[in-house]
Amino acid sequence: MSTSAKPQAEPTFSSNYDPEQGAKDLAPLLKSNGGKWAVIESGKGIERGFKFKGFKKCWEFMNLIAPECVKQKHHPEWSNVYNTTFIRWTTHSPPGLSEKDLIMARFCDEKAKECGEVVEEDGSGDRMETQKGLVDRVASEGGDCCVPKGKK
């Protein structure tokens, strides 16, 4: 059984995002409202897993997301294992959930559909603990995106 037992964390929005507007924009993306995203424990981001038919389709999807990240100047915290990818959208500066995170989340939902996302009726798409762990490591060991240039 995979009834999502975890209570939803309260979102923490970036200081430059009106929280009322944020809550409105976020609502339709959340599992509790028929969406697929979950607020992360800190409240400062949202995450979900995606599954595709095989590696090729998954990579095609990630390849559609990447140029949009460049365009938006906003990067994901993500991992890939074979036909699945786990994506977290959070903003480092100013910290919290920002409008860009939600723009990118919606973009991901749309592109996943176009790439033939496999939706598991039993909710097993949510059980991506290994990938979640990978993203945690990527996030804590990687990123110097917010280190001012020349200060490394």
Ligand SMILES: C[C@H](O)[C@H](O)[C@H]1CNC2=NC(N)=NC(=O)C2=N1
């Ligand atoms: C200078 C550059 O635009 C910033 O470092 C951007 C890059 N991409 C980013 N992406 C994310 N997820 N959060 C940020 O705060 C962020 N900052």
